[in-house]
Amino acid sequence: MKIILLRNICLLMLVSGCWSMQQACAQSDSTRPKNIVGLHLTQLLVREVQVSYERYLSPHYSLEGMVGIRIPNDDANSATIGGMFDPSINQSMPFFSFAKSYYAAAGIRYYFRGRRFFQPYVTANLFFRNNYYDNKIIDQLGDFYNAYTVRQTQNQQIWGLKMLFGFRTVNLKVGNVVLALDTFVGLGVRNKAIESMIFEYERGRINHVYPEPEIKNENTIAPSVQFGVKLDVCWD
Numbered sequence: 001m002k003i004i005l006l007r008n009i010c011l012l013m014l015v016s017g018c019w020s021m022q023q024a025c026a027q028s029d030s031t032r033p034k035n036i037v038g039l040h041l042t043q044l045l046v047r048e049v050q051v052s053y054e055r056y057l058s059p060h061y062s063l064e065g066m067v068g069i070r071i072p073n074d075d076a077n078s079a080t081i082g083g084m085f086d087p088s089i090n091q092s093m094p095f096f097s098f099a100k101s102y103y104a105a106a107g108i109r110y111y112f113r114g115r116r117f118f119q120p121y122v123t124a125n126l127f128f129r130n131n132y133y134d135n136k137i138i139d140q141l142g143d144f145y146n147a148y149t150v151r152q153t154q155n156q157q158i159w160g161l162k163m164l165f166g167f168r169t170v171n172l173k174v175g176n177v178v179l180a181l182d183t184f185v186g187l188g189v190r191n192k193a194i195e196s197m198i199f200e201y202e203r204g205r206i207n208h209v210y211p212e213p214e215i216k217n218e219n220t221i222a223p224s225v226q227f228g229v230k231l232d233v234c235w236d
Contacts (some may be wrong), residue, residue: 009103011116033178033234038066042228050103050229062109064123070101078137087211099133117170124163131156135199148203152196153213162226178234186226194218 031055049159050068057063076098109124114120134153141147166184173179196216200209 068103073097162188
């Protein structure tokens with residue numbers, strides 16, 4: 001109940017903030033392009049295509065939305081993770097090559113006073129991500145007591161709020177079209193709801209095959225580190 005209430009409060013704050021700024025902002029006489037489409041270059045490293053659209057409301061304020069989809073490797077049936085630095089299946093799952101992932105976000109951005117070719121900003125985004133894989137084998141590394149192998153289906157639903165600081169640098173201008181790099185870092189907080197359907201579990205000399213899949217549910221709230229680079233195409 002508390003998680004649902006927190007989610008609704010964040011959504012209400014975002015919607016009311018967008019409406020208030022749209023009513024208060026006058027027409028912009030800024031020389032900045034009013035439309036920006038971006039490609040998240042960092043997410044390509046984990047096989048995810050993530051694109052964004054941003055629209056200026058005034059010289060200092062803009063609204064932005066993002067969608068993303070991760071292209072899984074259907075030929076992969078297992079993954080090896082863990083060791084002393086990464087003992088968590090749940091934290092590693094977005095990087096599995098066979099995991100599917102869908103992403104959506106919306107936010108408000110404020111631009112500080114800057115130069116035409118250097119535009120610093122802060123932004124607040126409300127986001128949702130769904131990670132999923134079906135009937136795959138996970139090998140957890142470790143010593144005799146910590147190592148195990150599990151065959152399972154897992155679904156993650158993640159809601160969160162992130163605050164970012166970044167800057168856009170203009171790299172190339174052709175006519176009315178501008179190419180720019182958008183670099184950002186920040187912190188967020190996210191609620192992760194995890195449902196696992198376990199078919200088989202092996203640990204040491206124990207090898208257990210469940211006659212009926214065992215359902216395991218987890219829910220965590222934790223901070224998250226945000227960073228990335230986008231390639232932006234800007235025009236009026």
